[in-house]
Amino acid sequence: xxxxxxxxxxxxxxxxxxxxxxxxxxxxxxxxxxxxxxxxxxxxxxxxxxxxxxxxxxxxxxxxxxxxxxxxxxxxxxxxxxxxxxxx
Numbered sequence: 544x545x546x547x548x549x550x551x552x553x554x555x556x557x558x559x560x561x562x563x564x565x566x567x568x569x570x571x572x573x574x575x576x577x578x579x580x581x582x583x584x585x586x587x588x589x590x591x592x593x594x595x596x597x598x599x600x601x602x603x604x605x606x607x608x609x610x611x612x613x614x615x616x617x618x619x620x621x622x623x624x625x626x627x628x629x630x631x
Contacts, residue, residue: 545557573626577623579594580619583595598619
């Protein structure tokens, strides 16, 4: 698949991403999400990252104690483990 992006260069660039690269990137993103949940300081009132509010809201909706690291990580690990990679 061809993608177009603008980075540090003022011109648009294109890259071709293979199915295998999409697969590996998706798996890396799942690990990154879990690391963020595990190591960030998620607070109900002070959101260091915009995603933290989404994480808090999801936890509240499913009665997950986001202040308890073990509960939080276990919940998100189960969610992430259930995500099938669409690039297989």
